[in-house]
Amino acid sequence: MRDETCRVCGQPLSRPSRTGRRPVYCSRACQARAYRARRGPVRPVEVPESSRRAERRTEIAQVVWRIAAEQGLHAVSMRSVAAAAGVSVRVVQYHFGTKHQLLVDSLELLHRTNEQLAAGRIQADLTDPKALLRAILDEFLPLDAHRRLSLRALAGYYTRSLTDPALAAVFLSGDRSLEDFVALVLRYAEEQGELRPGVHVTSTADVLVSAVAGLALDVVHGTRSARDVREIIARQLDQLFRDATSFPAKPATRR
Structure with missing residues:
Protein backbone atom coordinates (compact mmCIF):
# COMPACT_ATOMS: atom_id res chain seq x y z
CA MET A 1 0.00 0.00 0.00
CA ARG A 2 1.28 3.44 -0.84
CA ASP A 3 2.18 5.87 1.91
CA GLU A 4 -0.63 8.03 3.23
CA THR A 5 1.71 10.88 4.14
CA CYS A 6 3.88 13.33 2.15
CA ARG A 7 7.32 11.92 1.40
CA VAL A 8 8.91 15.28 2.22
CA CYS A 9 7.12 16.83 5.19
CA GLY A 10 5.04 13.91 6.51
CA GLN A 11 1.73 15.73 6.27
CA PRO A 12 -1.38 13.64 5.50
CA LEU A 13 -2.09 13.33 1.78
CA SER A 14 -5.36 14.25 0.09
CA ARG A 15 -7.53 11.71 -1.63
CA PRO A 16 -6.64 10.45 -5.11
CA SER A 17 -7.46 12.75 -8.02
CA ARG A 18 -10.03 11.95 -10.68
CA THR A 19 -7.38 10.14 -12.68
CA GLY A 20 -7.01 7.68 -9.84
CA ARG A 21 -3.37 8.58 -9.14
CA ARG A 22 -2.62 8.90 -5.47
CA PRO A 23 -0.47 11.98 -4.67
CA VAL A 24 2.91 11.44 -3.01
CA TYR A 25 3.48 15.10 -2.01
CA CYS A 26 1.12 17.35 -0.09
CA SER A 27 1.98 20.46 -2.12
CA ARG A 28 3.93 21.76 -5.10
CA ALA A 29 6.50 23.20 -2.70
CA CYS A 30 7.27 19.73 -1.31
CA GLN A 31 7.37 18.33 -4.83
CA ALA A 32 9.95 20.99 -5.80
CA ARG A 33 12.01 20.24 -2.69
CA ALA A 34 12.08 16.57 -3.60
CA TYR A 35 13.12 17.42 -7.17
CA ARG A 36 15.99 19.61 -5.99
CA ALA A 37 17.11 16.88 -3.59
CA ARG A 38 17.29 14.34 -6.41
CA ARG A 39 19.35 16.70 -8.57
CA GLY A 40 21.76 17.52 -5.77
CA PRO A 41 22.73 20.94 -4.39
CA VAL A 42 22.27 23.88 -6.73
CA ARG A 43 25.62 25.33 -7.74
CA PRO A 44 25.70 29.05 -8.27
CA VAL A 45 26.77 30.18 -11.73
CA GLU A 46 30.34 31.46 -11.58
CA VAL A 47 30.43 34.95 -13.01
CA PRO A 48 33.99 36.09 -13.64
CA GLU A 49 34.81 39.28 -11.83
CA SER A 50 35.55 42.31 -13.96
CA SER A 51 38.97 42.62 -12.35
CA ILE A 122 58.44 60.58 -12.66
CA GLN A 123 58.31 62.86 -9.67
CA ALA A 124 56.45 65.93 -10.91
CA ASP A 125 58.55 68.37 -8.93
CA LEU A 126 58.59 71.80 -10.54
CA THR A 127 61.22 73.03 -8.08
CA ASP A 128 63.79 71.51 -10.47
CA PRO A 129 62.39 71.88 -14.03
CA LYS A 130 65.55 70.58 -15.68
CA ALA A 131 65.52 67.34 -13.66
CA LEU A 132 61.83 66.94 -14.43
CA LEU A 133 62.47 67.34 -18.15
CA ARG A 134 65.26 64.75 -18.00
CA ALA A 135 62.88 62.30 -16.32
CA ILE A 136 60.16 62.94 -18.93
CA LEU A 137 62.51 62.46 -21.87
CA ASP A 138 64.05 59.35 -20.30
CA GLU A 139 60.68 57.65 -20.70
CA PHE A 140 61.31 57.45 -24.44
CA LEU A 141 64.51 55.47 -23.99
CA PRO A 142 64.76 51.67 -23.67
CA LEU A 143 66.23 51.84 -20.18
CA ASP A 144 64.60 48.60 -19.02
CA ALA A 145 63.08 45.44 -20.52
CA HIS A 146 59.53 46.80 -20.74
CA ARG A 147 60.52 50.07 -22.40
CA ARG A 148 62.69 48.19 -24.91
CA LEU A 149 59.84 45.80 -25.74
CA SER A 150 57.40 48.70 -25.92
CA LEU A 151 59.53 50.69 -28.36
CA ARG A 152 59.97 47.70 -30.67
CA ALA A 153 56.24 46.90 -30.61
CA LEU A 154 55.24 50.54 -31.11
CA ALA A 155 57.52 50.83 -34.15
CA GLY A 156 55.57 48.05 -35.85
CA TYR A 157 52.27 49.51 -34.74
CA TYR A 158 53.18 52.95 -36.05
CA THR A 159 53.95 51.63 -39.52
CA ARG A 160 50.66 49.73 -39.59
CA SER A 161 48.74 52.80 -38.35
CA LEU A 162 49.65 54.71 -41.52
CA THR A 163 47.10 52.57 -43.37
CA ASP A 164 44.80 51.62 -40.48
CA PRO A 165 42.53 54.43 -39.21
CA ALA A 166 41.60 52.57 -35.99
CA LEU A 167 45.23 52.17 -34.99
CA ALA A 168 46.01 55.73 -36.07
CA ALA A 169 43.21 56.96 -33.79
CA VAL A 170 44.97 55.37 -30.80
CA PHE A 171 48.21 57.16 -31.62
CA LEU A 172 46.42 60.44 -32.23
CA SER A 173 44.19 60.28 -29.16
CA GLY A 174 46.91 61.91 -27.09
CA ASP A 175 48.31 63.98 -29.95
CA ARG A 176 50.65 66.72 -28.68
CA SER A 177 49.85 65.95 -25.05
CA LEU A 178 53.51 65.19 -24.30
CA GLU A 179 54.78 68.20 -26.24
CA ASP A 180 52.31 70.36 -24.33
CA PHE A 181 53.53 68.95 -21.03
CA VAL A 182 57.18 69.62 -21.93
CA ALA A 183 56.19 73.14 -23.02
CA LEU A 184 54.43 73.64 -19.69
CA VAL A 185 57.59 72.75 -17.78
CA LEU A 186 59.71 74.99 -20.01
CA ARG A 187 57.28 77.85 -19.57
CA TYR A 188 57.43 77.48 -15.80
CA ALA A 189 61.23 77.53 -15.94
CA GLU A 190 61.03 80.67 -18.09
CA GLU A 191 58.75 82.35 -15.55
CA GLN A 192 61.23 81.47 -12.80
CA GLY A 193 64.05 83.05 -14.81
CA GLU A 194 65.84 79.71 -15.29
CA LEU A 195 65.78 79.61 -19.10
CA ARG A 196 68.27 81.45 -21.24
CA PRO A 197 66.90 84.47 -23.14
CA GLY A 198 65.38 83.85 -26.57
CA VAL A 199 64.12 80.31 -26.03
CA HIS A 200 60.91 79.69 -27.98
CA VAL A 201 59.04 77.39 -25.63
CA THR A 202 56.58 75.69 -28.03
CA SER A 203 59.01 74.91 -30.84
CA THR A 204 61.68 73.84 -28.34
CA ALA A 205 59.24 71.34 -26.79
CA ASP A 206 58.48 69.96 -30.26
CA VAL A 207 62.16 69.57 -31.07
CA LEU A 208 63.00 67.88 -27.77
CA VAL A 209 60.22 65.32 -28.05
CA SER A 210 60.86 64.56 -31.73
CA ALA A 211 64.61 64.32 -31.23
CA VAL A 212 64.49 61.93 -28.29
CA ALA A 213 61.90 59.75 -30.07
CA GLY A 214 64.26 59.36 -33.03
CA LEU A 215 67.32 58.84 -30.84
CA ALA A 216 65.47 56.15 -28.90
CA LEU A 217 65.09 54.12 -32.11
CA ASP A 218 68.85 54.45 -32.65
CA VAL A 219 69.30 52.79 -29.26
CA VAL A 220 66.92 49.99 -30.23
CA HIS A 221 68.86 49.48 -33.47
CA GLY A 222 72.14 49.55 -31.56
CA THR A 223 73.66 52.50 -33.46
CA ARG A 224 73.82 54.54 -30.24
CA SER A 225 73.97 53.64 -26.59
CA ALA A 226 71.44 54.86 -24.04
CA ARG A 227 74.30 56.57 -22.24
CA ASP A 228 75.21 58.55 -25.37
CA VAL A 229 71.62 59.64 -25.90
CA ARG A 230 71.22 60.72 -22.31
CA GLU A 231 74.37 62.84 -22.67
CA ILE A 232 72.95 64.44 -25.81
CA ILE A 233 69.73 65.27 -23.98
CA ALA A 234 71.64 66.68 -21.02
CA ARG A 235 73.68 68.94 -23.29
CA GLN A 236 70.57 70.19 -25.04
CA LEU A 237 68.98 71.04 -21.71
CA ASP A 238 72.17 72.81 -20.63
CA GLN A 239 71.89 75.04 -23.68
CA LEU A 240 68.37 75.98 -22.59
CA PHE A 241 68.98 76.61 -18.90
CA ARG A 242 71.12 79.27 -17.31
CA ASP A 243 72.90 76.92 -14.90
CA ALA A 244 74.72 74.97 -17.60
CA THR A 245 76.81 72.06 -16.37
CA SER A 246 80.02 71.22 -18.16
CA PHE A 247 80.27 67.80 -19.77
CA PRO A 248 83.24 65.88 -21.16
CA ALA A 249 84.30 67.10 -24.55
CA LYS A 250 84.04 63.58 -26.04
CA PRO A 251 81.21 63.69 -28.60
CA ALA A 252 78.55 60.99 -28.64
CA THR A 253 79.53 58.32 -31.13
CA ARG A 254 77.41 56.35 -33.56
CA ARG A 255 78.02 52.64 -33.76
Missing part, protein backbone atom coordinates in the same frame (compact mmCIF):
# COMPACT_ATOMS: atom_id res chain seq x y z
CA ARG A 52 39.86 39.08 -13.37
CA ARG A 53 38.65 39.73 -16.90
CA ALA A 54 40.83 42.84 -17.04
CA GLU A 55 43.80 40.80 -15.84
CA ARG A 56 43.26 38.17 -18.51
CA ARG A 57 42.92 40.83 -21.23
CA THR A 58 46.20 42.39 -20.08
CA GLU A 59 47.93 39.00 -20.03
CA ILE A 60 46.85 38.32 -23.60
CA ALA A 61 47.80 41.85 -24.69
CA GLN A 62 51.27 41.36 -23.22
CA VAL A 63 51.68 38.35 -25.48
CA VAL A 64 50.72 40.53 -28.46
CA TRP A 65 53.37 43.07 -27.46
CA ARG A 66 56.00 40.37 -27.13
CA ILE A 67 55.23 38.79 -30.51
CA ALA A 68 55.14 42.21 -32.18
CA ALA A 69 58.47 43.19 -30.61
CA GLU A 70 60.27 39.92 -31.34
CA GLN A 71 58.77 38.85 -34.67
CA GLY A 72 56.92 41.86 -36.04
CA LEU A 73 53.27 42.81 -36.05
CA HIS A 74 52.63 40.56 -39.07
CA ALA A 75 53.29 37.54 -36.84
CA VAL A 76 50.38 38.39 -34.54
CA SER A 77 47.36 36.14 -35.16
CA MET A 78 44.61 34.75 -32.99
CA ARG A 79 46.26 31.32 -33.13
CA SER A 80 49.83 32.51 -32.39
CA VAL A 81 48.64 34.65 -29.48
CA ALA A 82 46.52 31.85 -28.03
CA ALA A 83 49.42 29.38 -28.25
CA ALA A 84 51.89 31.77 -26.63
CA ALA A 85 49.39 32.72 -23.90
CA GLY A 86 48.56 29.08 -23.17
CA VAL A 87 44.84 29.51 -23.86
CA SER A 88 42.44 28.48 -26.59
CA VAL A 89 41.60 30.62 -29.59
CA ARG A 90 38.05 30.85 -28.23
CA VAL A 91 39.36 32.53 -25.07
CA VAL A 92 41.15 35.17 -27.15
CA GLN A 93 38.00 35.65 -29.21
CA TYR A 94 35.91 35.98 -26.05
CA HIS A 95 38.07 38.82 -24.75
CA PHE A 96 38.79 40.64 -28.02
CA GLY A 97 36.40 39.41 -30.70
CA THR A 98 38.45 39.74 -33.87
CA LYS A 99 42.14 39.92 -34.73
CA HIS A 100 41.83 43.59 -35.65
CA GLN A 101 40.17 44.41 -32.34
CA LEU A 102 42.90 42.43 -30.60
CA LEU A 103 45.52 44.67 -32.24
CA VAL A 104 43.65 47.89 -31.44
CA ASP A 105 42.86 47.00 -27.83
CA SER A 106 46.41 45.73 -27.21
CA LEU A 107 47.81 49.04 -28.47
CA GLU A 108 45.49 50.97 -26.16
CA LEU A 109 46.55 48.79 -23.23
CA LEU A 110 50.21 49.34 -24.11
CA HIS A 111 49.76 53.12 -24.08
CA ARG A 112 47.86 52.92 -20.79
CA THR A 113 50.50 50.69 -19.21
CA ASN A 114 53.31 52.98 -20.33
CA GLU A 115 51.52 56.00 -18.85
CA GLN A 116 51.01 54.23 -15.53
CA LEU A 117 54.63 53.11 -15.31
CA ALA A 118 55.89 56.56 -16.27
CA ALA A 119 53.68 58.19 -13.64
CA GLY A 120 55.25 55.92 -11.03
CA ARG A 121 58.79 56.83 -12.08
Whole structure:
Protein backbone atom coordinates (compact mmCIF):
# COMPACT_ATOMS: atom_id res chain seq x y z
CA MET A 1 0.00 0.00 0.00
CA ARG A 2 1.28 3.44 -0.84
CA ASP A 3 2.18 5.87 1.91
CA GLU A 4 -0.63 8.03 3.23
CA THR A 5 1.71 10.88 4.14
CA CYS A 6 3.88 13.33 2.15
CA ARG A 7 7.32 11.92 1.40
CA VAL A 8 8.91 15.28 2.22
CA CYS A 9 7.12 16.83 5.19
CA GLY A 10 5.04 13.91 6.51
CA GLN A 11 1.73 15.73 6.27
CA PRO A 12 -1.38 13.64 5.50
CA LEU A 13 -2.09 13.33 1.78
CA SER A 14 -5.36 14.25 0.09
CA ARG A 15 -7.53 11.71 -1.63
CA PRO A 16 -6.64 10.45 -5.11
CA SER A 17 -7.46 12.75 -8.02
CA ARG A 18 -10.03 11.95 -10.68
CA THR A 19 -7.38 10.14 -12.68
CA GLY A 20 -7.01 7.68 -9.84
CA ARG A 21 -3.37 8.58 -9.14
CA ARG A 22 -2.62 8.90 -5.47
CA PRO A 23 -0.47 11.98 -4.67
CA VAL A 24 2.91 11.44 -3.01
CA TYR A 25 3.48 15.10 -2.01
CA CYS A 26 1.12 17.35 -0.09
CA SER A 27 1.98 20.46 -2.12
CA ARG A 28 3.93 21.76 -5.10
CA ALA A 29 6.50 23.20 -2.70
CA CYS A 30 7.27 19.73 -1.31
CA GLN A 31 7.37 18.33 -4.83
CA ALA A 32 9.95 20.99 -5.80
CA ARG A 33 12.01 20.24 -2.69
CA ALA A 34 12.08 16.57 -3.60
CA TYR A 35 13.12 17.42 -7.17
CA ARG A 36 15.99 19.61 -5.99
CA ALA A 37 17.11 16.88 -3.59
CA ARG A 38 17.29 14.34 -6.41
CA ARG A 39 19.35 16.70 -8.57
CA GLY A 40 21.76 17.52 -5.77
CA PRO A 41 22.73 20.94 -4.39
CA VAL A 42 22.27 23.88 -6.73
CA ARG A 43 25.62 25.33 -7.74
CA PRO A 44 25.70 29.05 -8.27
CA VAL A 45 26.77 30.18 -11.73
CA GLU A 46 30.34 31.46 -11.58
CA VAL A 47 30.43 34.95 -13.01
CA PRO A 48 33.99 36.09 -13.64
CA GLU A 49 34.81 39.28 -11.83
CA SER A 50 35.55 42.31 -13.96
CA SER A 51 38.97 42.62 -12.35
CA ARG A 52 39.86 39.08 -13.37
CA ARG A 53 38.65 39.73 -16.90
CA ALA A 54 40.83 42.84 -17.04
CA GLU A 55 43.80 40.80 -15.84
CA ARG A 56 43.26 38.17 -18.51
CA ARG A 57 42.92 40.83 -21.23
CA THR A 58 46.20 42.39 -20.08
CA GLU A 59 47.93 39.00 -20.03
CA ILE A 60 46.85 38.32 -23.60
CA ALA A 61 47.80 41.85 -24.69
CA GLN A 62 51.27 41.36 -23.22
CA VAL A 63 51.68 38.35 -25.48
CA VAL A 64 50.72 40.53 -28.46
CA TRP A 65 53.37 43.07 -27.46
CA ARG A 66 56.00 40.37 -27.13
CA ILE A 67 55.23 38.79 -30.51
CA ALA A 68 55.14 42.21 -32.18
CA ALA A 69 58.47 43.19 -30.61
CA GLU A 70 60.27 39.92 -31.34
CA GLN A 71 58.77 38.85 -34.67
CA GLY A 72 56.92 41.86 -36.04
CA LEU A 73 53.27 42.81 -36.05
CA HIS A 74 52.63 40.56 -39.07
CA ALA A 75 53.29 37.54 -36.84
CA VAL A 76 50.38 38.39 -34.54
CA SER A 77 47.36 36.14 -35.16
CA MET A 78 44.61 34.75 -32.99
CA ARG A 79 46.26 31.32 -33.13
CA SER A 80 49.83 32.51 -32.39
CA VAL A 81 48.64 34.65 -29.48
CA ALA A 82 46.52 31.85 -28.03
CA ALA A 83 49.42 29.38 -28.25
CA ALA A 84 51.89 31.77 -26.63
CA ALA A 85 49.39 32.72 -23.90
CA GLY A 86 48.56 29.08 -23.17
CA VAL A 87 44.84 29.51 -23.86
CA SER A 88 42.44 28.48 -26.59
CA VAL A 89 41.60 30.62 -29.59
CA ARG A 90 38.05 30.85 -28.23
CA VAL A 91 39.36 32.53 -25.07
CA VAL A 92 41.15 35.17 -27.15
CA GLN A 93 38.00 35.65 -29.21
CA TYR A 94 35.91 35.98 -26.05
CA HIS A 95 38.07 38.82 -24.75
CA PHE A 96 38.79 40.64 -28.02
CA GLY A 97 36.40 39.41 -30.70
CA THR A 98 38.45 39.74 -33.87
CA LYS A 99 42.14 39.92 -34.73
CA HIS A 100 41.83 43.59 -35.65
CA GLN A 101 40.17 44.41 -32.34
CA LEU A 102 42.90 42.43 -30.60
CA LEU A 103 45.52 44.67 -32.24
CA VAL A 104 43.65 47.89 -31.44
CA ASP A 105 42.86 47.00 -27.83
CA SER A 106 46.41 45.73 -27.21
CA LEU A 107 47.81 49.04 -28.47
CA GLU A 108 45.49 50.97 -26.16
CA LEU A 109 46.55 48.79 -23.23
CA LEU A 110 50.21 49.34 -24.11
CA HIS A 111 49.76 53.12 -24.08
CA ARG A 112 47.86 52.92 -20.79
CA THR A 113 50.50 50.69 -19.21
CA ASN A 114 53.31 52.98 -20.33
CA GLU A 115 51.52 56.00 -18.85
CA GLN A 116 51.01 54.23 -15.53
CA LEU A 117 54.63 53.11 -15.31
CA ALA A 118 55.89 56.56 -16.27
CA ALA A 119 53.68 58.19 -13.64
CA GLY A 120 55.25 55.92 -11.03
CA ARG A 121 58.79 56.83 -12.08
CA ILE A 122 58.44 60.58 -12.66
CA GLN A 123 58.31 62.86 -9.67
CA ALA A 124 56.45 65.93 -10.91
CA ASP A 125 58.55 68.37 -8.93
CA LEU A 126 58.59 71.80 -10.54
CA THR A 127 61.22 73.03 -8.08
CA ASP A 128 63.79 71.51 -10.47
CA PRO A 129 62.39 71.88 -14.03
CA LYS A 130 65.55 70.58 -15.68
CA ALA A 131 65.52 67.34 -13.66
CA LEU A 132 61.83 66.94 -14.43
CA LEU A 133 62.47 67.34 -18.15
CA ARG A 134 65.26 64.75 -18.00
CA ALA A 135 62.88 62.30 -16.32
CA ILE A 136 60.16 62.94 -18.93
CA LEU A 137 62.51 62.46 -21.87
CA ASP A 138 64.05 59.35 -20.30
CA GLU A 139 60.68 57.65 -20.70
CA PHE A 140 61.31 57.45 -24.44
CA LEU A 141 64.51 55.47 -23.99
CA PRO A 142 64.76 51.67 -23.67
CA LEU A 143 66.23 51.84 -20.18
CA ASP A 144 64.60 48.60 -19.02
CA ALA A 145 63.08 45.44 -20.52
CA HIS A 146 59.53 46.80 -20.74
CA ARG A 147 60.52 50.07 -22.40
CA ARG A 148 62.69 48.19 -24.91
CA LEU A 149 59.84 45.80 -25.74
CA SER A 150 57.40 48.70 -25.92
CA LEU A 151 59.53 50.69 -28.36
CA ARG A 152 59.97 47.70 -30.67
CA ALA A 153 56.24 46.90 -30.61
CA LEU A 154 55.24 50.54 -31.11
CA ALA A 155 57.52 50.83 -34.15
CA GLY A 156 55.57 48.05 -35.85
CA TYR A 157 52.27 49.51 -34.74
CA TYR A 158 53.18 52.95 -36.05
CA THR A 159 53.95 51.63 -39.52
CA ARG A 160 50.66 49.73 -39.59
CA SER A 161 48.74 52.80 -38.35
CA LEU A 162 49.65 54.71 -41.52
CA THR A 163 47.10 52.57 -43.37
CA ASP A 164 44.80 51.62 -40.48
CA PRO A 165 42.53 54.43 -39.21
CA ALA A 166 41.60 52.57 -35.99
CA LEU A 167 45.23 52.17 -34.99
CA ALA A 168 46.01 55.73 -36.07
CA ALA A 169 43.21 56.96 -33.79
CA VAL A 170 44.97 55.37 -30.80
CA PHE A 171 48.21 57.16 -31.62
CA LEU A 172 46.42 60.44 -32.23
CA SER A 173 44.19 60.28 -29.16
CA GLY A 174 46.91 61.91 -27.09
CA ASP A 175 48.31 63.98 -29.95
CA ARG A 176 50.65 66.72 -28.68
CA SER A 177 49.85 65.95 -25.05
CA LEU A 178 53.51 65.19 -24.30
CA GLU A 179 54.78 68.20 -26.24
CA ASP A 180 52.31 70.36 -24.33
CA PHE A 181 53.53 68.95 -21.03
CA VAL A 182 57.18 69.62 -21.93
CA ALA A 183 56.19 73.14 -23.02
CA LEU A 184 54.43 73.64 -19.69
CA VAL A 185 57.59 72.75 -17.78
CA LEU A 186 59.71 74.99 -20.01
CA ARG A 187 57.28 77.85 -19.57
CA TYR A 188 57.43 77.48 -15.80
CA ALA A 189 61.23 77.53 -15.94
CA GLU A 190 61.03 80.67 -18.09
CA GLU A 191 58.75 82.35 -15.55
CA GLN A 192 61.23 81.47 -12.80
CA GLY A 193 64.05 83.05 -14.81
CA GLU A 194 65.84 79.71 -15.29
CA LEU A 195 65.78 79.61 -19.10
CA ARG A 196 68.27 81.45 -21.24
CA PRO A 197 66.90 84.47 -23.14
CA GLY A 198 65.38 83.85 -26.57
CA VAL A 199 64.12 80.31 -26.03
CA HIS A 200 60.91 79.69 -27.98
CA VAL A 201 59.04 77.39 -25.63
CA THR A 202 56.58 75.69 -28.03
CA SER A 203 59.01 74.91 -30.84
CA THR A 204 61.68 73.84 -28.34
CA ALA A 205 59.24 71.34 -26.79
CA ASP A 206 58.48 69.96 -30.26
CA VAL A 207 62.16 69.57 -31.07
CA LEU A 208 63.00 67.88 -27.77
CA VAL A 209 60.22 65.32 -28.05
CA SER A 210 60.86 64.56 -31.73
CA ALA A 211 64.61 64.32 -31.23
CA VAL A 212 64.49 61.93 -28.29
CA ALA A 213 61.90 59.75 -30.07
CA GLY A 214 64.26 59.36 -33.03
CA LEU A 215 67.32 58.84 -30.84
CA ALA A 216 65.47 56.15 -28.90
CA LEU A 217 65.09 54.12 -32.11
CA ASP A 218 68.85 54.45 -32.65
CA VAL A 219 69.30 52.79 -29.26
CA VAL A 220 66.92 49.99 -30.23
CA HIS A 221 68.86 49.48 -33.47
CA GLY A 222 72.14 49.55 -31.56
CA THR A 223 73.66 52.50 -33.46
CA ARG A 224 73.82 54.54 -30.24
CA SER A 225 73.97 53.64 -26.59
CA ALA A 226 71.44 54.86 -24.04
CA ARG A 227 74.30 56.57 -22.24
CA ASP A 228 75.21 58.55 -25.37
CA VAL A 229 71.62 59.64 -25.90
CA ARG A 230 71.22 60.72 -22.31
CA GLU A 231 74.37 62.84 -22.67
CA ILE A 232 72.95 64.44 -25.81
CA ILE A 233 69.73 65.27 -23.98
CA ALA A 234 71.64 66.68 -21.02
CA ARG A 235 73.68 68.94 -23.29
CA GLN A 236 70.57 70.19 -25.04
CA LEU A 237 68.98 71.04 -21.71
CA ASP A 238 72.17 72.81 -20.63
CA GLN A 239 71.89 75.04 -23.68
CA LEU A 240 68.37 75.98 -22.59
CA PHE A 241 68.98 76.61 -18.90
CA ARG A 242 71.12 79.27 -17.31
CA ASP A 243 72.90 76.92 -14.90
CA ALA A 244 74.72 74.97 -17.60
CA THR A 245 76.81 72.06 -16.37
CA SER A 246 80.02 71.22 -18.16
CA PHE A 247 80.27 67.80 -19.77
CA PRO A 248 83.24 65.88 -21.16
CA ALA A 249 84.30 67.10 -24.55
CA LYS A 250 84.04 63.58 -26.04
CA PRO A 251 81.21 63.69 -28.60
CA ALA A 252 78.55 60.99 -28.64
CA THR A 253 79.53 58.32 -31.13
CA ARG A 254 77.41 56.35 -33.56
CA ARG A 255 78.02 52.64 -33.76
